[in-house]
Amino acid sequence: MRTLLAITLFGLVGCVGAVRADSRAEATRRAAFDFSCPEKSIKLTPLTEETAQGATQYGAEGCGKRAVYVATPSGYVLNTATGSAVDTEQAGNSTDSPPPPPATASQGNTP
Numbered sequence: 001m002r003t004l005l006a007i008t009l010f011g012l013v014g015c016v017g018a019v020r021a022d023s024r025a026e027a028t029r030r031a032a033f034d035f036s037c038p039e040k041s042i043k044l045t046p047l048t049e050e051t052a053q054g055a056t057q058y059g060a061e062g063c064g065k066r067a068v069y070v071a072t073p074s075g076y077v078l079n080t081a082t083g084s085a086v087d088t089e090q091a092g093n094s095t096d097s098p099p100p101p102p103a104t105a106s107q108g109n110t111p
Contacts, residue, residue: 023054027069027076034078037063 024044032039042062046055056071057079069076 023071023076024058027054027058027060030069030076030078031060031062031067034067035060035063035065037065 027044028039028042031037031042031044035042042060045059045061047057047059047068048055054071058069058076060067060069068079070079
């Protein structure tokens with residue numbers, strides 16, 4: 001009886017690990033597609049506690065882009081305000097002041 005219980009518990013623990021790995025793999029595949037980036041370049045960060053089913057939200061970074069993915073019954077979906085992955089290079093420059101306007105003849109640049 002103990003052997004059967006041990007085998008059952010071991011099987012359940014093995015399934016839990018597989019589900020979590022599948023969850024991370026699914027979010028990674030989705031980010032790689034959205035970012036047009038190789039899967040090996042994607043770094044996931046759980047934004048919620050990871051359970052047996054995985055995290056309900058992952059932050060994904062790769063190829064200069066980052067986004068948040070949320071678990072739904074049909075899989076992980078992109079959850080950003082713009083509906084697309086955010087380019088971190090552009091986001092980093094968003095606080096810079098805009099370039100000055102071009103010089104015109106009325107600014108004293110006439111010969």
